[in-house]
Amino acid sequence: MxxxxxxxxxxxxxxxxxxxxxxxxxxxxxxxxxxxxxxxxxLCITNEYKGYRFDLGGHRFISRNEELVCDIRKMMGDELLVSKRKSVILLKEKVFHYPLSIKDIVLKMNVWTNLKVLTTYIMAAFLKIVFRKKDISFENWIVNRFGRTLYTLFFGPYTEKLWGISPKRISSDWASQRISLLDLKDVLFRLFRLKKDTPRTFAQTYFYPKKGxxxxxxxxxxxxxxxxxxxxxxxxxxxxxxxxxxxxxxxxxxxxxxxxxxxxxxxxxxxxxxxxxxxxxxxxxxxxxxxxxxKFRAVRFVNILVDLPDISENTWMYVSEGKYIMTRIQEPKRRSIFNAPEGKTSVLLEIPCNEHDEIWNCSEEDLLQRCLRDLNELGIDIQDKIIDYFTTRVTHGYPVYxxxxxxxxxxxxxxxxxxxxxxxxxxxxxxxxxxxxxxxxxxxxxxxxxxxxxxxxxxxxxxxxxxxxxxxxxxxxx
Ligand SMILES: Cc1cc2nc3c(=O)[nH]c(=O)nc-3n(C[C@H](O)[C@H](O)[C@H](O)COP(=O)(O)OP(=O)(O)OC[C@H]3O[C@@H](n4cnc5c(N)ncnc54)[C@H](O)[C@@H]3O)c2cc1C
CATH class of the missing domain: 3.50.50.60 (FAD/NAD(P)-binding domain)
Structure with a gap:
């Protein structure tokens, strides 16, 4: 034929x-x-509402495929921006650099926590070498590389919130595909610039279309x-x-x-x-x-139109503690100034859930109030500056490994x-x-x-x- x-x-x-x-x-x-x-x-659509634009969770386009990048640039011309990324982790009322940096841990955690990080890291490294510990679950993968204390502080709670199941039941495949740091040694190497490759997690610039x-x-x-x-x-x-x-x-x-x-x-x-x-x-x-x-993990997004020029300078704020409902707080304007009208900004929250669970079924108003309480505790007070809001949902957000x-x-x-x-x-x-x-x-x-x-x-x-x-x-x- x-x-x-x-x-x-x-x-x-x-x-x-x-x-x-x-x-x-x-x-x-x-x-x-x-x-x-x-x-x-x-999953890459952008919703427009009253002059504001919200992705289904902020997206960035990064690729090492030059042909693909070249074709996209040709197709989009001036409509494609190169944006800068700044991301942080909000944890225990402190702000940490994202991806996790050893310098931040040393400077911002107390001596006792630092000691625990160090001893559990050495113990994990020792056990891994002597007993050839296997990476079966996400939990094993992290503990074997970072030690129990860092797992309990950062990775465990975030992962459990994202997937809704214990990290013990998640395959180590997810960690190996998602976490660019190999271990604390790797973090140190990067800190002292002994390693130069740029994993995706570290990429500081990315492509983003003007209109989402x-x-x-x-x-x-x-x-x-x-x-x-x-x-x-x-x-x-x-x-x-x-x-x-x-x-x-x-x-x-x-x-x-x-x-x-x-x-x-x-x-x-x-x-x-x-x-x-x-x-x-x-x-x-x-x-x-x-x-x-x-099985797939669903996501609900809370999109808030705010009568303020800015909230912060961060593109993403990761919220790892389980007591807060959201995994990430984003300010869409940081990706493109065209995502909000002049002089205004917006907030986009990502809330993982399962289809038809309590969060999925929660009314928009109740969900907003819950989010505002959490934001307030995290030091982001926008209660009196809300112009409007709406929520969006996806059923197939993440494949559950x-x-x-x-x-x-x-x-x-x-x-x-x-x-x-x-x-x-x-x-x-x-x-x-x-x-x-x-x-x-x-x-x-x-x-x-x-x-x-x-x-x-x-x-x-x-x-x-x-x-x-x-x-x-x-x-x-x-
Ligand atoms: C919160 C979040 C943030 C993300 N951020 C980034 C990022 O910053 N950078 C990045 O590169 N990637 C990011 N991603 C991943 C990115 O969204 C996906 O990699 C991408 O959308 C995958 O494209 P796809 O076409 O394979 O699947 P999808 O985008 O899921 O497309 C599948 C399509 O099939 C359609 N469909 C389903 N069932 C049927 C049916 N029965 N009949 C007809 N049509 C059907 C759906 O409606 C959909 O349009 C993110 C994902 C999420 C959830």
Whole structure:
């Protein structure tokens, strides 16, 4: 078949799905993106309200992929800013540098705490060498590298709040992908500038669109449409049509009516469990258990419009103590001055939760009051300066790396591998804790494999930037 005559359907219009369609449309392929929401962007959308802009949790774009950065710069021109980042950790009524710095701990903690940090660190290092202690859980991973005291002070409470389960039940994979510091020795090396690479956590500059992260994907979708690609919104994929080991098309529900698109190839970026549930039940019955075992952490965002010029100079403030409801406090204006009207600012709070739990169901007013109490205790008093507020939610904020998630994911991939014309990729499609640049790279790689008829390249796409490589990126802006 003439390659250009092939019909490709992309499930999901987030960064991964749109990047795949962007690449395919550049080469004139017949591509249709099917997205369940009324707008594209996935987790990277920006909501506008009364002249203020709020992402779903502030995003920054960092990549070491020069080709990707170059294409995004070309597409966005002057609409893309280079912003500076300053982040801190609020802990025990003190402000610490983020990422954690040894200098801060020594200067800001009392002698007793410093002694405990040092002795538990030495003990952990000793036990690790003598007994070859294994990193099974997130807790082990941190304690083996930083010692028990730092774990109890910083990492444990933050992690438990983020995931809603004990760090003992979280796989060490999350720590190894998320925490750039290898151990205290690493911190010391960086302090004395003996180590020069710039992991993502340390990157001081990043790209950010003038009008919020969503602008990047709005512009991308315009380019896709200009090149002949189609984007169908409010369209929830509900069935995969299968014949033998070939997928013939999909059904989606749009405004109450079911529609069908036939296709020659599918690039799926929707959550793995949703994809499996869309297959005919008799075919997927053996993997439904594995699909249901993959859990996602939801997030609620409280967006507050404030009648003040500034709150602080920080882009992010991490709140690790469990008694406070939020994990991060952000001031969107620090990323782009266009995120708030002149002379005003705003506050964006990230509150992890589970779908339909107490926080998820909490009324907007009660949630705001709870947040204001916490902010007040943390020294941020905006009570009398609130112009307005609203809350937003996402169901698939973070893939929960339980101990056995890898087994379930593998079973699902093996099932999908029996179909010759589908690839699943992106953050939701691989159940991996990916940043947007990797999700975009995956989408582009999936599209290129397809254009080259390289079905065997599916696994490579799904494993892109696995392990330490995911985090150890330096920003090409830096
Ligand atoms: C709070 C927070 C902060 C973050 N900050 C950063 C950051 O600063 N920098 C960074 O690089 N990354 C950040 N990320 C990660 C970034 O958002 C993701 O890596 C990126 O959005 C992944 O893109 P994706 O296309 O793979 O998935 P998604 O963005 O989740 O897109 C999936 C799409 O599929 C659609 N969909 C789902 N089910 C269906 C269905 N049945 N039918 C049709 N469509 C469907 C969804 O609506 C969505 O549009 C952050 C994430 C969170 C939660």
């Amino acid at each position: 003439n390659r250009l005559k092939r019909k490709i359907v992309v499930l999901g219009g987030g960064p991964c799905g749109l990047s795949a369609a962007w690449e395919l449309s550049k080469y004139g392929h017949d591509v249709t993106v099917v997205e369940k929401e009324p707008m594209v962007g996935g 992260i969503g602008q990047m994907f709005d512009m991308m979708s315009e380019e896709i449409k200009k090149k002949g690609g189609k984007i169908v919104l409010n369209a929830k994929v509900s069935h995969i049509r299968v014949h033998d080991n070939h997928i013939e098309g999909i059904d989606y529900l749009q405004r109450g009516s079911m529609k069908t698109v036939n296709c020659d190839f599918i690039i799926s970026t929707i959550p793995l469990p949703d994809l499996i549930h869309a297959f005919p039940r008799h075919l997927a019955k053996d993997v439904l258990y594995h699909a249901d075992a993959l 339980s101990h056995d998630y890898g087994i379930h994911r593998l079973e699902i991939f093996s099932f999908l591998d029996t179909y010759e014309n589908i690839v699943t990729c992106g953050r939701q499609g691989t159940f991996r804790y990916l940043f947007m640049d990797t999700a975009m790279e995956m989408g582009i790689a999936a599209a290129r494999n397809l254009m080259l008829d390289n079905v065997a390249g599916r696994e490579k796409v799904q494993l892109m930037r696995s392990g330490g490589e995911l985090i150890e990126v330096s920003s090409v802006t830096a």
